[in-house]
Amino acid sequence: MLDKSMFKSPNLRLEHGLADGAGLPLVCPGCRREVSQEVFEQEFCQCARCGYTHKMSARQRIAMILDEGSFLELDAGLQSSDPLGFPSYREKLNQARTSSGEKEAVITGLGSIEGRRCAFFASEPGFMMGSMGAAVGEKLSRLFDRAAADRLSVVGFTISGGARVQEGIISLMQMAKVSGAVRRHSDAGLLYIAVLCDATTGGVAASFAMQADIILAEPGALIGFAGPRVIEQTTRQKLPEGFQRAEFQLEKGFVGKLCRRPEQKALLASLLAMHEVEPA
Amino acid sequence: MNAYQKVQLARSNLRPDANAYISQLIDGFIELHGDRRFADDAAVVAGLGYFEGQCVTVLALEKGVDTPERLRRNFGSAQPEGYRKTLWHMRQAQKFRRPILCLVDTAGAACGIGAEERGQGQAIAENLFEMMGLEVPVLSVIIGEGGSGGALALACANRVYMLENAIYSVLSPEGAASIIYKDADKVDEASEALKLSAQDMLRFGVIEGILQEGSQFELAADAIRNAFRKGLKQLQGLSGEQIRDQRYARFAKLGGNLR
């Protein structure tokens, strides 16, 4: 079940701004429908009328997908330092920690989905847009290594602006490092399912997001290497409607299946069941 | 020389291109075109030849030397089919157990509607995934620009070296200026902050060595030759698995000293 207290994160506040459960209806930015806090939660933060998907924090994903009480977080304290001494990065990190309530841009751990054990990760969009620096790379690498050792499938929800610019080349190296861990997990004959969420771009799209055995995506999610604004500026072309959205990626052949939030848990459970392996 | 002047030097039209080094270092080079899926991308040069008598696969990002050639090669910015061409050659190298020598010179992967339609992210991701499993030696030299994921797609190597005036960066200084400083004119500050010189890379442990360019092309080519020779020698006698594990361990330690 979803825990009400998890819906107080600022990125979820709708128009009335009263996400503290004051009883007033919330207004969907997609279709102006008014909806109570309670119904909104039951709908997985996705509008039942227009399908508008609201940003979900990593903790909300965990509550939505994993069996209640099954989640064991790993490497919770791991956080990035400032390897380059990049101007104002430390302040940015502190801000992100305060506003998101998380130490880094990804949460990793072990849990179960309808009783099936797996390793799990979810990007935290409220932490510097889910960008990948050394801590994100290290947490993900350790998760895949742990999953390989324990012979577990990995299920991950990606949201990321890509490599974290403030960590410079160290961020770029995380693409290679996580790819190595994904590869070793894969070579052990184990399953990795990625669910690409809005938005998954840059160095994350160009590494672990696109390396899964099964790639799912949330409808409407922006998925691509270069961001749309950069492409428009570079090419001076107007981008076609729906460009780089999940539906576009499905049509182009890079996403296996679209899946709305209410159906995600059951779909993941079915896929895990089809890949059962002997426990370690 | 400030950081942005280094960037300009790394990008200079006067620097030797990848093809110049290939003809200097590789005997009997035979270029093989195409990715067998969509097209031949001229930003990537791939083929076979001999390095000091040993058959090798050569992969390079090639900017071109004059304007028509630079246009034809998209200034070394590869399309997805360029990376898929290298992927094909990597699998061939694995099959025939020959080392892979890479020369990197690119501002970054091609950016555009077509590149996205054909899966630029997926193409790079697949290269990284493939390279992390290769059981043959992979050696990379950044000869000019090492721009972002588009460069890394040819640099998941057992050994990575840089020419002394090359740069390696997660993002172009121009991109960093507009994203971080919200001001495209702040390229000096951005170049400084990104720490993208060969000296920075050596300090971070991102490269094994800096190759002195000297005053003429032949000296730089000699430096690359020595690096390739040394790298191949160091990996000689290792099993395929050991070569693969060494590469993985090399990257696993980068950024891992966290609490």
Ligand SMILES: [Zn+2]
């Ligand atoms: Zn709506």
